[in-house]
Amino acid sequence: MNHRFREQSDNQHTLRPSRTPPGLSTKIMALIGKVALVTGAGQGLGKGFSDILLKNGAKVALLDINENIGENTRADFGKGYGEDRVCFFTCDVASVEQLEDAFQKTIERFGRINIMSNNAGILNETNWEKMVAVNLNAVIRGTYLALQHMKKDTGGEGGVIVNTASLAGLGFLLTVPVYTATKHGVVGFTRAVAGASEESGYGVRINALCPGLVKTALLDSTSERHGQFAHLSHLSKEVVKKCGILEVPVVAEGFLQLVMDEGKNGAVMKITHEDAFQKTIERFGRIHIMSNNAGIMDETNWEKMVAINLNAVIQGTYLALQHMKKDTGGEGGVIVNIASMAGLAPFLIFPVYAAAKHAVVGFSRSVADASMMSGYGVRINTLCPTAVSTPLLGAVADEKKNGPFSHLFNLIGDTAKLRKIEVPAVAEGFLQLVTDEDKNGAVMVVKEEGCSYVDFPKEFMLDLKAHIP
Ligand SMILES: NC(=O)C1=CN([C@@H]2O[C@H](COP(=O)(O)OP(=O)(O)OC[C@H]3O[C@@H](n4cnc5c(N)ncnc54)[C@H](O)[C@@H]3O)[C@@H](O)[C@H]2O)C=CC1
Numbered sequence: 001m002n003h004r005f006r007e008q009s010d011n012q013h014t015l016r017p018s019r020t021p022p023g024l025s026t027k028i029m030a031l032i033g034k035v036a037l038v039t040g041a042g043q044g045l046g047k048g049f050s051d052i053l054l055k056n057g058a059k060v061a062l063l064d065i066n067e068n069i070g071e072n073t074r075a076d077f078g079k080g081y082g083e084d085r086v087c088f089f090t091c092d093v094a095s096v097e098q099l100e101d102a103f104q105k106t107i108e109r110f111g112r113i114n115i116m117s118n119n120a121g122i123l124n125e126t127n128w129e130k131m132v133a134v135n136l137n138a139v140i141r142g143t144y145l146a147l148q149h150m151k152k153d154t155g156g157e158g159g160v161i162v163n164t165a166s167l168a169g170l171g172f173l174l175t176v177p178v179y180t181a182t183k184h185g186v187v188g189f190t191r192a193v194a195g196a197s198e199e200s201g202y203g204v205r206i207n208a209l210c211p212g213l214v215k216t217a218l219l220d221s222t223s224e225r226h227g228q229f230a231h232l233s234h235l236s237k238e239v240v241k242k243c244g245i246l247e248v249p250v251v252a253e254g255f256l257q258l259v260m261d262e263g264k265n266g267a268v269m270k271i272t273h274e275d276a277f278q279k280t281i282e283r284f285g286r287i288h289i290m291s292n293n294a295g296i297m298d299e300t301n302w303e304k305m306v307a308i309n310l311n312a313v314i315q316g317t318y319l320a321l322q323h324m325k326k327d328t329g330g331e332g333g334v335i336v337n338i339a340s341m342a343g344l345a346p347f348l349i350f351p352v353y354a355a356a357k358h359a360v361v362g363f364s365r366s367v368a369d370a371s372m373m374s375g376y377g378v379r380i381n382t383l384c385p386t387a388v389s390t391p392l393l394g395a396v397a398d399e400k401k402n403g404p405f406s407h408l409f410n411l412i413g414d415t416a417k418l419r420k421i422e423v424p425a426v427a428e429g430f431l432q433l434v435t436d437e438d439k440n441g442a443v444m445v446v447k448e449e450g451c452s453y454v455d456f457p458k459e460f461m462l463d464l465k466a467h468i469p
């Protein structure tokens, strides 16, 4: 799946252009031992940002107005990363005293602050004054407090601030004009204060993150919080349909980039996954074939692996269907999802990899039948190769990517001993699944002996048609 991280470069509107040439990354910030403060960290994006910071060696102070979810998240992280690396403080970011107090407690606990994520945000067009207080005023206050603690001219160590804005900070959503205003405010403030920090020699970088819609609690029952333009919510739903919904780990990867890349100051990063489809259509006019092929093998970072190997395949399939299906003007087509032999058989050192690939097989077969019965004119097939000679296999011998069953690696001993096939053999199978118009819901295995179709036992079939009157 092509998730896109794009830096917004709009220098003609920048009053004080950054001295850092856009797109030029010079140094990477090491996170081991660094201290981060994340607001709205109990769930959703804040929890995802905290998780990726902890995974990369930082210590994190979690702030949230909701004591219950904040405490639960702290307990989870404490177990996973060590109790000494994480703490939680109840804090309403809209309260000056509570925010100042949380900074103080973080310093008392960890001795310093190097990374600040002003992330807490709400969606409430009815109580819009409160939304401005949380989404904009608290981001400004959090930035100024962080600058005070980090800036080098008064003895700080320097650092980085990432403000969570939104795609709605660059474009607009008709149902949520004040939310849109707060996020435009965050983008404008971040760009200006980043330039000011640089000119002042503070040694603090400040960036903004603009994700499209993300699967979090913020999107629950939005229509109740749309205020006076609730009657236009069908238009927002159109945007949602067109944009698709991002997963938290994908946005967290973009966040991490803004934290670590020392070349980024005043950067505004958009995260969307519609771009690749849109750009392909702009370039070629249409899409007939979609291959959901991107995948990783990392049992240690298994949430990310599930996000890429499964969730993104589902998202890619749904987006491709939207563009291809005949009932809404598409020309029909074919989707080939790349699973693995590990989607059909147990794979002992990589159980989560196997789970994601099994799920790809189940999803593709189900959606293939659904597409056929809906008259979409789109075939969906699955390709299950055995081990192929590509760099992905390096994970088998990489202890860091082996997860809790790395001790079983001795059973294989040496990846060189694995029987592998070559890429062109897999490509032949792929082409068959694309071109054979009779194949829909097919699952093809590619092994040393060649290509064959899986003949699933009839007793494992759900005869849905028998239940449809
Ligand atoms: N979910 C989405 O589609 C998108 C969200 N965003 C932004 O991402 C940020 C995080 O939102 P999500 O994780 O999606 O929402 P969420 O609702 O899942 O999490 C937000 C967290 O912030 C906490 N919070 C709310 N008010 C607070 C306050 N006054 N003080 C301290 N904590 C408070 C909540 O208790 C919650 O734990 C927000 O700024 C939001 O505007 C941006 C683009 C898309």
Ligand SMILES: CCCCC/C=C\C=C\C(=O)C/C=C\C/C=C\CCCC(=O)O
Residues within 6 Å of the ligand: 123, 165, 166, 167, 168, 170, 171, 172, 173, 175, 176, 179, 211, 212, 213, 214, 222, 223, 233, 236, 237, 239, 240, 243
């Ligand atoms: C260029 C167009 C901008 C589109 C904005 C895209 C994403 C914004 C995401 C957010 O920040 C999330 C906030 C609000 C979503 C509001 C409404 C969604 C409507 C969902 C529904 O009513 O079902």
